[in-house]
Amino acid sequence: MDFAFGPEDEAFRREARAWLTEHLTGQPVRTAGRAWERELGAGGWIGLGWHHARGTYGNRTTTLTGQIVWAEEYARAQAPPRHGHLGENLLAPTLLAHGDDAQCARFLPAVARGEELWCQGYSEPGAGSDLAAVRTTAVRSDGGRTYRISGQKIWTSLAHEADWCFVLARTAVGSQGHHGLSFLLVPMDQPGRIEVRPIRQMSGTADFNEVFFDGAEARAEHLVGGEGNGWRVAMGLLARERGVSTLVQQIGFAAELARVVRLAVENGAAGDPVVRDRLVRQWAELQTMRWNALRTLGTEAGPDAPSVAKLLWGGWHRRLGELAMQVRGEPAALGPGDWHADRPYRLDALQRLFLFSRADTIYGGSDEIQRTIIAERVLGLPKEHRP
Structure with missing residues (x-):
């Protein structure tokens, strides 16, 4: 297959690169946040993939390959991590597919301008990879208007900063499994009804949160896809989680691999044939993942495509973290500075890579869940017994 980009894509690449250079060069070191989201929105760089007959909702659009070009240039420029990712790449396509005109008109322009941030209320303490076990409830009140x-959600990225949360909740009393679930858009600014608590990780950081809902309100017109159809909406959203963003992720992976390779050359670890073989294998697998992502992107991929992609990159990234520690050798067990009980761990980039990548085969659907999906829905094997 020909994976080359055309002349229009390369012209778009030059435009994207020039804009990023202008807005990042000479600026103080940025941290991800609302100011950067608004800057991206003003430049028209949010929502490039929102193609729909309903309209553009304030963003400019480009081809699928153009979206890939922008994502690649953004990653190569080492621009700040996006706080608007969930709204732009998950909520927006979901509203375009399952929402109504009023919902699109209310929420998409604010996302396109970088003015409203979103978080995702899916996983729960007893329903991580198995979303069909969700127990959070949503009951009609106020004459059916709200x-x-x-309930409780967990592993909720950006909940401490988000303005809104899309929540999967059970609206049918006594329902089980994927029946009776609904997809609701919930405002986070509800003191006394919504509490956000950070989750401290073994790396010392707190990238995730647990969120407690105690009678939090959501307006009935912010129900997406109809009552009881939440499973279909939620699964559609998860499929979008592994689109163009997968290619962006791979650029970050390539930078991490390059850092490990440089270290192996500098400290002599590359002279070990076992280490050298692992480095080459990591590179070859990353190239294969990229080609597979390009091959399936924009096509009517089967139900196995998201699960296959997750299995591939989750295991690859965890192995890279392990390889990084092997290349470091004994110094991998030491931090860059003196440890102190009153301070979080001070880790370097490769140590953080190792610790964080331990979760890659668990979050977003564990390897066991992905293999079950492939076995049952694609290969047609007998379903696993569920009590």
Whole structure:
């Protein structure tokens, strides 16, 4: 297959590169946040993939390959991590597919301008990879005009900064499995009804949160896809989680691999044939993942495509973290400075890579869940017994 980009894509690449250079060069070191999201929105760089007959909702659009070009240039420029990712790449396509005109008109322009941030209320303490076990409830109140939401969500990225949360909740009393679930858009600014608590990780950081809903309100018109159809909406959203963003992720992976290779050359670890073989294998597998992502992107990929992609990159990234520690040798067990009980761990980039990548085969659907999906939905094997 020909994976080359055309002349229009390369012209778009030059435009993207020039804009990023202008807005990043000479600026103080940025941290991800609202100011950068608004800057991206003003430049028209949010929502490039929102193609729909309903309209553009304030963003400019480009081809699928153009979206890839922008994502690649953004990663190569080492621009700040995006706080608007969930709104732009998950919520927006979901509203375009399952929402109504009023919902699109209310929420998409604010995302395109970088003015409203979103978080995702899916996983729960007893329903991580198995979303069908969700227990959070949403009950109609106020004459049917609102829903009252009660329950707990966990591993919620950006919940401490988000303005809104899309929540998967059970609206049918006594329902089980994927039946009776609904997809609701919930405002986070509800003191006393929504509490956000950070989750401290073994790396010393707190990238995730647990969120407690105690009668939190969601307006009935912010129910997406109809009551009881939440499973279909939620699964559609998860499929979009592994689109163009997968290619962006791979650029970050390539930078991490290059850092490990440089270290192996500098400290002599590359002279070990076992280490050298592992480095070459990591590179070859990363190239294969990129070609596979390009091959399936924009096509009517089968139900196995997201699961296959997750299995590939999750295991690859965890192995890279292990390889990084092997290349470091004994110094991998030491931090860059003196440890102190009152301070978080001070880790270097490769140590953080090792610790964080331990979770890659668990979050977003564990390897066991992905293999079950492939076995049952694609290969047609007998379904696993579920009590």
